Amino acid sequence: MNSKGPSIKPFAQLFRVADLAHEALIKDTPMTKRDMYYMDVPLFKSQSVVDRLVDDLAATIDVGRAELNIRASSKGLLCGSSLCIHLLDGQAIHATDSEPILIPVAEDIERFELKREIQWVLIVEKDAVFQTLCRAQLTRIASLPGPGIMITGKGYPDLATRQLVRTLSDNLPESIPILALVDGDAFGIDIASVYKFGSHALRHEKEKLVAERVECIGVWASELQDFGIDRDAMLPITKADEKKARTMLRRSNDMMPLRWKQELARMLHTRRKAETEILSTIKSSAFDEPSEFPAFASSEPTSVIGHPLVRYLTAKITQRLELLSASLLAPDSPVSTDSDEDLLFP
Template sequence: MDNIENLVLSFLTQLVDGSTPPDTSENLSAQQRRAKSKIQLQLANRATGSSKTLTYPKKCPTGSARPLAQLLRVLDLAHEAIIEDMPMTKRDMFYNDVQLFKSQRTVDTLVDDLAATFDLDRSSLNIRASSKGLICGSGLTIHLISGETIQATDTEGALIPVGEDIDSFSLDEDVGWVLIVEKEAVFQTLCRLCITHHVDIPGRGLLITGKGYPDIATRHLVKTLSDCLPSEVPIAALVDADPYGLDILSVYNYGSKALQHENERLAAGGRIEWLGIWSSEFSKLGIDKDKLLPISKADEKKALAMLGRSKDILPSKWKKELVHMLFNRRKAEIEILATVNASEASCLLDHDQEKDINVDVDMRSSIATADMSDPGPGAMSMMMDTDSDDGDDQQLRQGKRGCWRSHEGPGMPVFLRAL
């Protein structure tokens, strides 16, 4: 609260000083008098890690008062939320003054700018984002500060609560894997299949989706699981084979530039393995090029921007996949795996050697994709083989390496029947 009041006090002080008639004894030019009457507020520049200045008045075709008014309105609402101890969502803020803010993005940006300026979490301002992420899997129980509990089930998704409402988590000892999927449609399909407690898959699992780019609550949960689960429990992600899918995975693993001041508590630190889809596998899997989608100008722009990132936040193997997408001018959604059958998946016998995916697997899981209307025998599955160990200790951050193998025959286990 002190931070908010000090920023407003700075504004008021400058306003009073600027409105005071200059001393006639001062020999000031017109330009100097205008400069003296300007109001300047310093905010954090989250893009560069430095600062930026909000100046009023200034030459602007749309008028320069609106940005300042928007900032003061957000400060007012945040101050009210703290005083009354009543949390407010960013969506609530927007609807408090739609005419002023014009768009939800304006509120989102200002709230995050203020949190970075004050070097605080957004929750310290009593402002939170609306939850949208879902979790499926009876192996997890979420205990809320209110005393209520959220018991996730194996048949449907439960809304992931915001971190400020969570007191603790309870995990069953037999939770053996975590899978993050980009899309809600795929998530809902896997829930209906009870994939997190399937008869053919040893150990319970947890299934998570952020419905595209994850919200804070979903990222916080994934970060908590990555910190608390034993290193032998694999955490994997299935995203579209396009730049945005890879960027979504990067947000989970390494954080986002927009919230870089909160990445320490939100990023999984590289624990999440990229399960697929890989652009370099299209031809090996026998996927018809006509079924692939052409990359758009937006895809190309996104890919080129991502290629400029350091290897600390975008591994070299990921960059190679982006280059492959740009070279072939093609992308694919997760659902395309439904067109792949077991005979075309033989190239995945040495999947771990080609991709260097590090997955500790005390459990044996299989992954199968098939058309929902007719699972049939023509589905692809990949089995993690715990007997495979190539002895490359530098690559085995989580223990033994998982070897992904194709698998055919009756009674084929199902992991991903999405699609």
């Protein structure tokens, strides 16, 4: 046998994925990509092979993954007591302000319900940062204009997380911003891009997943000097960072906002990147504008009051709400009078 000839393994992997999808449809038994991987580990070798082949198969025959009876494995988390998720089996999942819950797959969800008015939605790239903000109960903190909802996809988001963000984007009033907190590097900005513009792998499902209202609020490496963090405190970029940034800079302006491109270009110039955790090193003296960082309620723990990450986000969210409110009240801008209290949406 000629060992240098073309391998039949990719074809065997593809046919195995197609066979498993066909079996799931015939038996009407939903299957996850993780299930498929464990059904033939020696053939697939890695989970990423199954992930890619499932997405390629769905794109080739122009159907959604759900139409192949292949379900996404949930990994995204939700925090915020204002939101309740009603499932098709009659259960209701109530989110809290301190303990995150797993976002169910879309196929199990009947509808979402907002139990009370919210003012903002925050997507957080990193699970560790998200957990810190949950413990601080950011979704109900008194220094913000009102309660909110926090979501994390733990890095690049899964399908269920993207579908939730899209649903919120489609149904919440324009007065409620949907913001993203990501690392100040190419991969962080790319994660924000997946929420806002979609991903290449699921381009055939773009219309069901993109949430164009998503706005990235940082972390911007360009702003850190204003907080007393110098260049040497930031991490040097890697070859992977550089390659990713250069690829993203080639995207059209309608798929990569100018501000995002400026940050990528700056990263390449300075050879430095900023992870979200660097915000924890900001000294309290850096927040020298009391009006931008109002006092916290006395009932909140001292550790929350002084946490730099919380103070940073308080300022960012408040600023965005003020700008949005001003734009909606402008004479040439339509004003949304719809209330999201007790709002139900599919």
